[in-house]
Amino acid sequence: MGNGTSIGRVRGLGASHHGTHHWLLQRLTAVGNLVLIPFLMISLALLPSHDYATVHAWASKPVPATALVLIMLNTITHARVGVQVMLEDYIHEEGGKVIAWLLVNIVPFAAIAFGVISVIRIALGGA
Amino acid sequence: MAQTRSNRPLSPHLQIWRWGPAMLVSILHRVTGHGLAFAGLGLLLWWVGAIAGGPESYQTFLDYVWLGTGGGLATVTALLGKLLLVGLTWAFFQHMATGIRHFVLDIGAGYELDANARWSSFTILFSVAATALFWAFVLLR
Numbered sequence: 001m002g003n004g005t006s007i008g009r010v011r012g013l014g015a016s017h018h019g020t021h022h023w024l025l026q027r028l029t030a031v032g033n034l035v036l037i038p039f040l041m042i043s044l045a046l047l048p049s050h051d052y053a054t055v056h057a058w059a060s061k062p063v064p065a066t067a068l069v070l071i072m073l074n075t076i077t078h079a080r081v082g083v084q085v086m087l088e089d090y091i092h093e094e095g096g097k098v099i100a101w102l103l104v105n106i107v108p109f110a111a112i113a114f115g116v117i118s119v120i121r122i123a124l125g126g127a
Numbered sequence: 128m129a130q131t132r133s134n135r136p137l138s139p140h141l142q143i144w145r146w147g148p149a150m151l152v153s154i155l156h157r158v159t160g161h162g163l164a165f166a167g168l169g170l171l172l173w174w175v176g177a178i179a180g181g182p183e184s185y186q187t188f189l190d191y192v193w194l195g196t197g198g199g200l201a202t203v204t205a206l207l208g209k210l211l212l213v214g215l216t217w218a219f220f221q222h223m224a225t226g227i228r229h230f231v232l233d234i235g236a237g238y239e240l241d242a243n244a245r246w247s248s249f250t251i252l253f254s255v256a257a258t259a260l261f262w263a264f265v266l267l268r
Contacts, residue, residue: 027233030226037219045265050189052182059178068175079164086157115172118179 022081029078036071043067056122065123072115080108148247155251156225159218167215213262220257224250 043064047054058064087100144150170192177188190197192212195205228246231237237246 027230030230034223034226037223041216041219041261045261052178052185055185056178059175071171076168079160079168082157082160083164086161111168111172115175118172118175121179122175 022085026078026081026085029074029081032070032074033078036067036074039067040071059119059122062123065119068119069116072112072119076108076112076115080104148244148251152221152225152228152247152250155221156229159222159225162218163215163222166211167218170211170215213258216261217254217258220261221250221254224253 043058044050047058059068084104087104091097091100141150173188173192177184187197190201191204192208193205195202228237228250231246237243
């Protein structure tokens with residue numbers, strides 16, 4: 001990239017000057033989801049019952065708890081990137097853009113924090 | 128950039144093109160993705176939050192989403208909850224299949240009209256079949 005000509009210096013960077021980072025992040029987190037979500041679905045389908053004791057015992061084991069934390073980080077990031085692209089496509093007015101930008105940069109992080117704290121509380125006791 | 132209405136001609140849009148499988152799964156990918164992002168992750172957060180809160184809050188979650196034993200509002204929401212869970216399962220399988228389709232398209236394969244239409248239709252067959260199998264397993268085993 002970049003042979004000194006004006007087109008060479010900008011090729012691959014796109015309008016936001018971050019190139020394919022956004023596109024790549026969507027793909028990388030998609031691969032994570034391909035492992036994590038089937039793990040969650042199969043695990044829940046195989047549980048002998050879905051009462052509190054059984055589900056709590058499952059979620060507090062190291063591997064399921066790790067998977068749940070990774071889901072909070074990976075899947076919510078994937079959702080954040082996807083929702084951002086949708087908002088970029090459909091919201092054209094400046095006011096709407098500011099609100100969308102605020103939401104996309106606040107709600108997913110609040111969701112991740114709540115999810116991770118919940119899993120830690122399940123895994124490390126309390127309640 | 129503020130958008131102003133003008134009399135300039137618009138490019139042909141959805142109502143002009145004859146619908147095909149590729150158009151359908153393209154918009155389904157976005158629709159299912161947002162269903163999963165808002166309803167799916169919302170439900171997941173409620174679920175882990177309810178488990179973390181202890182037996183009582185978990186029972187409340189179960190009542191409203193599946194059992195309906197609390198009576199009143201929970202009877203209605205438990206019905207909707209079951210529909211939502213089946214819908215989210217289908218949305219996940221559809222989004223996963225069209226996501227894998229996007230990976231194939233990303234490497235530059237599958238753009239021939241026949242192949243594109245065939246694999247687009249296949250994602251829908253897959254998502255419906257996988258949803259049926261998953262719930263048959265959960266409910267009948």
